[in-house]
Amino acid sequence: MTTTQPAPTGQVVPLVEVTIDGVRTEVPKGTLVIRAAEDIGIAIPRFCDHPLLKPAGACRQCLVEVATPDREGTLRTMPKPQASCTLEVSPGMVVSTQLTSEVADKAQHGVMEFLLINHPLDCPICDKGGECPLQNQAMAHGRATTRFVDVKRTYPKPLAISTQILLDRERCILCQRCTRFSDEIAGDPFIELQMRGARQQIGTFDSGVLGFAGDAPVGAAELDDSGRPFASYFSGNTIQICPVGALTSAAYRFRARPFDLVSVPSIAEHDACGAAIRIDHRRGVVLRRLAGDDPAVNEEWISDKDRFAFRWQVAADRLVAPLVRDGEDGSGPLVETSWADALDVAATLLAQRRGSLAALPGGRGTLEDALAWSAFTRVVLGTNDVDFRSRAYGGAEEADHLAARVAGSGLDVTYADLDGADVLLAGLEPEEEAATIFLRLRKGVLAARTHVTVLGPYLTRGSAKLRATLLPAAPGTEAEVLEATDTFGASDGDRPRIVLVGERLAAAPGGLTAAAALAERTGARLAWVPRRAGDRAAVEAGLLPILLPGGRPVADESARAEVAAAWGVTPPAAPGRDLAGILDALRAGELAGVVVGGVELEDLPDPAAALAALEAVRAAGGVVVSLEVRRSAITELADVVLPVAPPAEKAGTFLTWEGRPRAFAAVFDTAALGDAAVLGLLAEEIGTPLPDASMPAWRGQRVAAARLDAPAPPEPGPGQAVLATWRLLLDAGRGQDDEPHLAGTARRAVALMAESTARGLGLQGAAEVTVRGPRGSVTLPLVLAGVVDGVVWLPFSPRERAGAAALGAQSGDIVEVTA
Structure with missing residues (x-):
């Protein structure tokens, strides 16, 4: 029937x-x-x-x-x-x-x-023991005794698939889950089924078995920017789906038994994707993180960064007590003190300078934290000088775009929408900046339901795995290329169209304007994909100089009236300064202080200028109050440092790039306080309690989106090239501290350029090149690839200073390139 x-x-x-x-x-x-x-x-x-x-x-x-x-x-x-x-x-x-x-x-x-003939009976020492499908099913569907009396097959162990993944081959039952995941989901050739019959085994690519041509397996794509043919950002998923204990983590191996662990569901904090994870801990120590099962977001997969990079929360430089400057005039060294004393000092310093203060809350917080920062800035500090963007950004054009098209937009574009659409990626490299989006796009591409078009200087390894069509654009010409594009994706137009703009597009003048115009011309939906977990929440909370919570324009009288009715305090009417304006005002003495929340100087567009601005505040007798999880460069410049809880020690809600709320509970019940709680205590000490800042989306007139005509990009001269750069998923950032195994799988820094560019610069046959910018230089191996002519690509590695960050230059700047 x-x-x-x-x-x-x-x-x-x-x-x-x-x-x-x-x-x-x-x-x-x-x-x-x-x-x-x-x-x-x-x-x-x-x-x-x-x-x-x-x-x-x-x-x-x-x-x-x-x-x-x-x-x-x-x-x-x-x-x-x-x-x-x-x-x-x-x-x-x-x-x-x-x-x-x-x-x-x-x-x-x-x-x-x-x-079970060759499987070892080592369950008591196996990492999978206690949660092993083979154990369970052997009890339910196996014999009580064995008839096998010969010697079992053995191999040297463990075999290092990478610095993070170790393989015990004798445990493998050849189910091929790991190889199928690598091929079908991640698209990374780093593990394979080898040989036949009794010698069949899983392992790394073996030149004696599979046949190599140079450094790559036969049929593999050119190495381009990876530097490592078998590295994968998703290799940890093979450990989780292995039904036996064959694949193990170097960091977790022999650390605990599954039945000794306490599991807590949570949300990954490293990007704006909101991947569901499971945190396993014992005796107050997190020992591992696994992928959660959430079909609407990450399905059952997470990146290796989300899986393994969690020890930063308990690093040796973790702040455990408030710090204040010693001495009557506050000019001495930072010393630990009580919460009561630190709050009293901070409240006194801030109250004396109310009306001449600003806030830089960063983009790492939860929605609750962002709302508290927004209320604290307007109600307690009495200013609209606030900006969460601790990165290169597009100034007023980006602020207007976020206010007009992102804040209060709800779930307009979701993960499900990406599967079965024509997608244009502008200023976004999802494998590096939004790994969950990458996996969802690849799933749709392999099923022939999704087509991806990429606007960028070259077709990256990740884009090649998405079978993407390249819209070649040198940095600074993105707006020009988008304006000349009438359509993208399938020619029949049956599939819906989606434009995903990354935060990097804002650094290209006119880029966001052109992307929005393209979306209007093609009937596409437009979505913004930031890199940090708290950026979307910051937009919704109004952590911009022109925005109030829920997308309410600061300059709109009725919007301010709604906020005043909810808070009991009318927010300032004049739009405030953005990040650059705040730093300039601090340096010029126009502002008397700043409250900073977890901002890294290396992430700012001009770290040296930011450092000079904060030093000028202290020299002029101003105040710097910092809310931080760990010590940083700003710690040494602060008058008061208030420690805040990392994600594992607080409950909250992240907002994904979609605008989807992702609530999570605290893993540990500690005395640590989140940003919202600390700001609440500080507001109470000042005598102005914080109101409940949560508000529904604004239904009135939105901020008018800016229409910015892109200026002509600068032309490189002899010996020069245009710089293209972005951050890689694994780049020695502070979120990867104390995880040496994960650091070993990072892609090495190289300089990419076209063969024609290298020839024009006289670099034929050069193994390395030196790239010089306004504030420094870096020497890297040269790799020839299909990069737009006249462009050199470097990774942006602010912490290790191994890429573009060492130059003091941004994408689109002119740099010198020599052998």
Whole structure:
């Protein structure tokens, strides 16, 4: 019997009737038998099967007895048990699992016996022991004793797949989950099934087995910017989906037993993707993080940065007590003090200078933190001089764009929308800056539902894995290229169109204006993808000089009236200064102080100028109050330092780039306070309690989006090139501190340029090049790639000063390049 049901797309999906263990059910045509059984609550044992990977039928543990009707309708049993993970249902099919069929039960017992022939009995020392599918299913579907008396196969162990991933080959049952993930999900060739028969094994690419051509496996893409042919940003997922203890983490190996751990669901804090994670801890120490299962966001995958980079929260420079300047005049060294004393000192210093203060809250906080910063700035400091953007940015053009098109826009574009759309990426390299978006785009691309177009100086390795079409644009010409683009994606236009603009596009004058105009011309939806976890919340909370919470314009009288009715205090009417304006005012003595929240000087557009501005504040007798998790360069310039809790020690809500709220609970119950709590205490000490700053989205007139005509980009002269740069996912940032294994998988810094550019600069045959900017130089290996002519690409590595950050230059600047 076959019926139909409506699909979400409006198409009619045929339903197929199938009987499993005597239970009749209807499932969509194409459903695997193992999924149909799951739908009615029947669990069939399996190892290789995974709902997000293609069927493989590698382990054979899911064998069931199957009968189907012949042409006359007579039910005929198949001569041998079938793998339910590769067999699709058909009309009238009758399936008997191990619960009702002796044939299926015997087959599963036989397969289990084969799997355990060479598998070591080292469960007490195996990292998977206690949460191992092989353990569980061996108890349920295996023999009580073994008949195997020969010597088991052994290998030297462990085999280092990377600095982070270790492989115990003798434990492997060849389910191929890891290799399929690498090929189908990540697109990174770093582990493979090798040899045949009794010698078959999983391992790194072996030149003696697979055949190499130079440094890369046969058929592999050119190395371009990776520097490492087998590195992957997603390799940790193979550990989690391995059904045995074959793949392990170098950081977690032999650290704990699963039954000793306490698990807490949480949200990753390293980017604006909001990936669900699970934090496992023991005795107050986080030992590992795993991917959570959230089909709407990250499905079951996370990046290695989200998985392994968590020790920064307990680094040796973690602030555990407030600090104030010693001495009556506050000119002495920073010393630890009590909360009462620190709040008293900070409140006194700020109250004396009210009306001449500014706030730089950064973009790392939760929604609750951002709302508290917004209220504290307007109600306590009495100013609109506030800007969360601790990075290169587009000034008024970007602020207007965020106020007009991002704040209060809700879930206009979601992850689900990316699967089945024509997507244009402008100023965004998702594999490096938004890993969860990358995986969702790649899923749609491999299913031929999504087409990706990339605006950039060259087709990166990540873009190549997305099979993207390149819109070549040298830095500074993005607006010109977008203005000349009439369409993108499929020519028939049947799929919806989406334009994803990264925060980097704001640094290209006119880029955001041109992207918005392109979206209007093509009927595309526009979404903004920041890099930090707290940036979208900061926009919604009004941490911009022209914006109040909920997208309310500062200059709109009715908007201020709504805020005044909710807060009991009318916010200032005049738009405030942005980041650059605040730093200039501090340096010129026009402002008497600043409250800073977790800002790194290296991230700012001009770190030296920012340092000079803060030093000028102290020299002029002003005040710097800093809210930080760990010591930084700003700590040494502050008058009062108030420690705040890292994500593991507070509850809160991150907003994803979509605008989706992602609430999380505190992992540890400590005395540490989040930004919102600290600002609340400080406001109480000053005598102006903070109001509840949460407000619904503004329904009135929005800020008018700026229309900025892009200026002509500068032309490089002899011996010069245009700089292109962005940050890599792993770049020795402070969020990766104390994780040496993860640092070992980072892509090495190289300089990329076209062969024609190298020839024009006289760099033929040069192994390395030196790139000079306004404030420094850097020497890196030269790699020739398909970069736009006249452009040199460097990674932007502010912490290690190994890339463009060492030059004191931004993308689009002119730099000198020599051998």
